[in-house]
Amino acid sequence: MKKITIVGGGLVGSLLAVFLAKRGHTVNVHERRGDPRKTNVYAGRSINLVVSHRGWTALRAAGVDKAVEEITVPVYARMTHDREGNTTRLPYSIDNKAIHSVSRGELNCRLLTEAEKLPNVKLHFNHKCLDVDLENATCVFERDVPEREGGFGKSETPQSEGRCRFRQRRRFQCGAGEDDARSFHLQPGIHRARL
Numbered sequence: 001m002k003k004i005t006i007v008g009g010g011l012v013g014s015l016l017a018v019f020l021a022k023r024g025h026t027v028n029v030h031e032r033r034g035d036p037r038k039t040n041v042y043a044g045r046s047i048n049l050v051v052s053h054r055g056w057t058a059l060r061a062a063g064v065d066k067a068v069e070e071i072t073v074p075v076y077a078r079m080t081h082d083r084e085g086n087t088t089r090l091p092y093s094i095d096n097k098a099i100h101s102v103s104r105g106e107l108n109c110r111l112l113t114e115a116e117k118l119p120n121v122k123l124h125f126n127h128k129c130l131d132v133d134l135e136n137a138t139c140v141f142e143r144d145v146p147e148r149e150g151g152f153g154k155s156e157t158p159q160s161e162g163r164c165r166f167r168q169r170r171r172f173q174c175g176a177g178e179d180d181a182r183s184f185h186l187q188p189g190i191h192r193a194r195l
């Protein structure tokens, strides 16, 4: 079994921790912000997400769907209003199935709690990743970063310094372009990379 470091305790980091821990790995999650369950890191900037089939599939596979279900609200349709005041109901599915609305902050908190229940997961808050050494599989973290007030932009995404290191590697593609700060993925063939 491996010792795995996850940078970022957001939605993906916390869920991934559950998956990996349930496979028997020892997982350390390092999140640069404070614990959202104790501080108001989401104050004023958490909008609702919807969990659809794909989301439930992942949550179910990790065994945390029941915990998340409790905090969701089923949404069956949206209503549009035209200028004359007429309303039109637009269902989200053709067979009256719902998608499920959930607070992003609450979902994150719930997933962190589910991860923390596992004995082989340790969460480290206020740990900002400063550097990733891909050759030696080590990360550098700065501890006790003061909470930033306001400001929520691209720098809050995994567009971290570590990500720049990934960019320098051959066949590693970060998102769709320079402006896409969210997604990054390995191209086929790079799976053997150490991190």
Ligand SMILES: Cc1cc2nc3c(=O)[nH]c(=O)nc-3n(C[C@H](O)[C@H](O)[C@H](O)COP(=O)(O)OP(=O)(O)OC[C@H]3O[C@@H](n4cnc5c(N)ncnc54)[C@H](O)[C@@H]3O)c2cc1C
Binding pocket: 007, 008, 009, 010, 011, 012, 013, 030, 031, 032, 033, 047, 048, 049, 050, 051, 055, 127, 128, 129, 130, 155, 156, 157, 158, 159, 160, 161
């Ligand atoms: C406006 C908006 C609406 C959306 N609506 C939906 C929706 O309806 N349904 C849906 O399924 N998805 C939705 N999404 C997408 C969803 O929010 C993302 O897919 C999801 O949050 C990605 O998870 P993540 O863990 O990669 O990133 P995040 O949730 O952003 O988490 C990244 C974490 O990494 C931490 N971090 C960043 N840099 C460092 C560092 N250097 N060191 C340590 N920690 C670090 C951050 O503090 C953060 O906690 C929406 C996104 C946005 C912006």
